[in-house]
Amino acid sequence: MCEEIIVNSKKICSLRLGMILLVVVVYLTACAQNEGASPYSDDEDQKELSTAVTEKSKSAFNSQEYDFRCADSILGMETSDQIFSDICGTKCRPPTADELKKIESCHVEFSERQDSQKVEQGVESDVITSVAEESLSVVEDISGDSMDVEDHHVGFDPESYDIGCIDGILGEAVSDEIMPDICGNACRELSHEELDLIKVCMSDEGATISGDSSHHHHGKQIAVPTALPEGVVAAVLKSVELPEPSYIVSENNTCDQLTGSECADIQWEPVNDLRAGEYTAIQIAPSNPDIVYAGIDSNDMSLYKSIDKGETWKLIHITGHTSGIAVSPTDPDVVVYTNLEGPMHRSVDGGLTWSSIDDGAIEEVMKVDESQEGADIFTAIVFSPDNGDIAYTSTVKGMYRSGTDDGPIDIFVSNNSGEYWEHAGVCETCGGAKFLAVQPGDSSVVWAATNNGVQVSRDGGATWSGNLLSEYTLQNEMLGVALRPGDPNTILAAGAESGMFRSTDGGVTWESVNTGLDTKLLHHVTFASSNSDVAYVATHEGVYRSDNAGLSWIERNNGLQYKFTTPIAVDPSNENIVLAGSASEVYTTHPNHYNPGLHEGEGLYKTVDGGENWFRSDTGVDEAKLVQMGTHPLLPFNLWADGESGRGAFFTPDAGENWLFSPNHAAHYPMVFAFSQTLPTEIYLTSWMNDGELMTSKDEGHNWTDLAPLIAAGVSDETRELGLYDDSKRRWLHLHGLAVAASDSNVIYVGSVHDTVYPDVEFNLTGAHIFKSVDGGESFVEMSNGFPIETRTSINVIVIHPTNPDIAYAMTSLHETEVAIGIYKTEDGGENWRPINNGLDLYTNDLQMDSISYDTLYAATERGVYKTSNGGEKWNRVSAGIPDDMPVIDLAIDQINPLVLYAITPDHVYRTRNGGDRWHVVDYGLPLLTSSEVASAQSEIPYPNDLARSNAAKSGHSIYGRTFAQDRSLEIDATGRVLYVVVKTKASDKYGPEYHKIRRLYRAILLPLTSVEYQFEVEGKTISVESTSHVYGMTYDKGLREIRFTSAGPVGTLGKTSINIPEDMIPGSYIVSVEGIIVDTLSDDGYVTFEYDHSGRNEVVISNK
Secondary structure, eight states: EEEEEEEOOOOOHHHHHHHHHHHHHHHHHHHHTTTTTTTOOOOOHHHHHHHHHHHHHHSSGGGGGHHHHHHHHHHHHHTTTTTTTTHGGGOOOOHHHHHHTTTTGGBBHHHHHHHHHHHHTTOOOOOOOOBOSSSSSOOOOOOOOOOOOOOOOOOOOGGGOOOHHHHHHHHHHHHHHHHHHHHGGHHHHHHHHHHHHGGGGGGGOOOOOOOSSOSSSSSOOOOOOOOOTEEEOOOOOEEEOOOOOOOOSOOOOSSSSETTEEEEESOOOOOOOOOOOEEEEEOTTOOOOOEEEEEESTTTTEEEEESSSTOOOEEESSSSSEEEEEEEEEEEEEEEEEETOOEEEESSSSSSSSSEEEEEEHHHHHSSOTTSSSSSSSEEEEETTEEEEEEEEEHHHSTTTTTOOOOOOOEEEESSSSEEEEEHHHHHHHHOOEEEEEOOTTTTOOOEEEEEEEEESSSTTSSSOOOTTTTTOOOOOEEEEEEEEEEEEEEEEEHHHHHHHHEETTTOOEEETTTTTTOOEEEOOOOOOOEEEEEEETTEEEEEESSSTTTSSSEOOTTTTTOOOEHHHTTTTOOOOEEEEEOOOTTTTTTEEEEOOOOOOOSSEEEEETHHHSOOOOOOOOOOOOEEEESSSSTTTTTEEESSSEEEEEEEEEESSSOOOEEGGBBSEEEEEEESSSSSSSEEEEESSSSSSSESSTTTSSSEEEHHHHHHHTOOOOHTTTBOOTSSSSOOOOOEEEEEEESSSTEEEEBBBOOSSSSTTTSBOOOOOOESSTTTTTTTOOOOOSSTSSSSSEEEEEESSOOTTTTTTEEESSTTTBBBOOOESSSSSSSSSEOOOTTOSSSSSEEEESSSSSOOOOEEETTTTEESSSSTTOOEOOTTSSSSTTTOOOOEESSSSSTOOEEESSSSSSSSSSSSEEEEEOOOOOOOOOOOOOOOGGGSSSSTTOOOOGGGGGGGGGGSSSSOOOSEEEOOHHHHHHHHEEESSSSOSSSOSSOOOOOEHHHHHOOOOOOEEEEEEEEEEEEEEEEEEEEEEEEEETTEEEEEEEEOOOTTTTEEEEEEEOOOOOOEEEEEEETEEEOOEEETTTTEEEEEEEEEEEEEEEEEE
């Protein structure tokens, strides 16, 4: 549990309370074990301890003595990864004195003293926190008494504070008056009250609390819950009950409804596109504004193209994370883009064909020097605006794609439209270039927005000026630079943390030009070619326009559902036509601008009236390679889904009608979603993304915490002795199987993978291992006794007994590894495991448990479906209706009627209505592919003796050249009324010349819907609800005597809700409106019942007549 934050040991004055609580509450919600978060007293004993800890740490830093999550939140993961041995192994660097000072409060000895002093002093916290239980979290109404301000002045050291936190509490205007890197020598002293208020922002007192941490004050970035209006309180969801499961025997074991020769019992339909942001670059072709290119920060959807001014889009290339795009000023078909995981790519036919640029001087860049960390990668790229032959690009050095603070970077130049490149020079102090601009009329003048300010080269990139803004701000990172058309001496520079700067003398002098900007967290800036007075900037808070060449700005956000925008492009012929791309992060090149939360409305937007109105303009841009899904075990219509290598997970509360986006590290190469059955739900996700191999969200997807270091810390002595864990390497695990016990959410099992698919990734845990937590993820211990941990296999699925968490099953598979060895079982909480493979095909793909008879399990294997009725002691094949030896890839079981299961093979979806005795095809509405490749990965193996797989099969189930290809691509809703399946739209997963959508999500709705019982609590009163909808987000307005909530469900279905409201909350009879329309009601036995048509999410309001 987090330690409560105490603000000066006093109650906070009501005028400042709201802002402080937003900061403090979110920190308490998201941090994991930061026991040093509370401010400490100024007594001499405390000072001695602080000094002692610092001096001890300087002489011999032992990362095991520090809470890594506390250090993450203060220094940022990028920095802490360099000093914590669990991650960097033998390649760690010692922390600097400043870093040690900042993480004093993370030291175990320091934290223990803090706790003891709080007990001795009897301090109580006056900060009360509450986070709502559903998808759109809110903060409960909180009040506090006025604060007595002590008459003392402790001094103000700006370097000890997080500027984003100060901005949030005092406001940016006040912050600008006191922070020397902004106000310079004109700063004023803080008042006593201001010093007291910002104590929670001191880095030394625990952590950076702001959601927008600065480049110099790295901190954990946290999604801030939205505060409710005064007098409105959030209802807390206390329980959810599904109907009691029962065996419902069908009179017909096959199909009830035929359409032609097809079974139409299950009718599939495509789900709304999973659209997200992740845009890194947008370029409109200067010679033909109908043609636009957009880059995505994702491996599976790198570059899109539009030929109709951005109305519709087509995926034209897939390589890796796109950083920059350059389009020839004279030929819209000549385009070059940088990829942060490989060479640049170039097309001369508008994206029909591509060639990688890896020869000449570039070839040397792409060679990784094994003696150094990391490799050179390309970031910014630009064509000369009036010479299509000349282009420039830049690289970064070091361990991270974001580069360094002020180290050297290489600059390259092309004199033949990007076909061949030469080394132009070195920018010795750039650190990393985020944006390049070439001066019109003189292509030897190149401007760069860099990690170390704005810099310029006047000799074609050979030499550079150094930071031209060093006298104007200490926050050096710049993300955008733009030259005014017709007046290249007028330059705008967009600061990552410091706002906008403007020069009118070619960069000799600068001024801050932030009038009208509501934030100083800026991204890309651009002038309009058709009107040099017009400029636009994309920011954390939306898009702003200037009509006086950047002297002042006007907010232009109407229609932007989501304001965190990064790239922006203006039609070269019309200054009022603009495209802007949203993102949850600018992660690959700027990891500090990260916007956590559960976001809605991300995408690509367009305006045709200068930003007065925006509308979505990204038809065709959606997740191209969906690979993982997970449904909530209690809440209807709740589905989480993830792409193969995106930057976040998708969530729908209404069976796919609407999607929200939750950025997190684990969503890049995701494996398995798992959910607790506590409320609010805790979500877990495994992956093989380093620094995110196991992540958890305690607030339903708004904020995520990395638990992988705890896995590494729990590796057994046996594993280390066998050489299966390499401490000399940076921590990089591949975790897969995952389960949370339904009867005890503190019990979590996690399994690892011996990965053979990615030989270039140096995983430091080999073999396959099982880990367990009994404290809700606070710690993990390897518990693999009896399991052959040296085996090159994958622990793909873990199933826990619903009422006895000591009983669990670990299923192995061929996915992303070499061998499958069936299923192992523990009956003593993981102390011992044994194989239970009697009669079972060892090449297992999925495992499901009956919700009534817990000894009954079903296994999907490469040779069909197998069933056990005695806990795995004996298995029998139950695949009648499925072709012999046809691999079954995935299973889904109806937990309300567990006789009903669904299965996918490479070719079809099957259903059984009698516990596997008979299966039949239920494909109606799905676009099936014809057979084109080998049907089974197992078919290439001399079964059953040789367990070694051929190279062709090592990519797991992607070798199936048919419609269905992967486990966890078939899921069923908690009520059994909605099915989901991922359909391949191409035979091969390998990318070819046609870069269209690879996979698409379909659903099937089974009627009638099932009622679910909810219990909410509001100020000690219980509100009971029975509904066929997903009911969430309930609030009570005490002044209006009004209850509001969302009833969500798939379009085309009937919602029916009955609600019992305590009479003193809304006395008398009720008026019920759904989406603003009053509906008929029926009152009976204290309940009011009403019906409505689901429209996705319906807003329900209940008030007194």
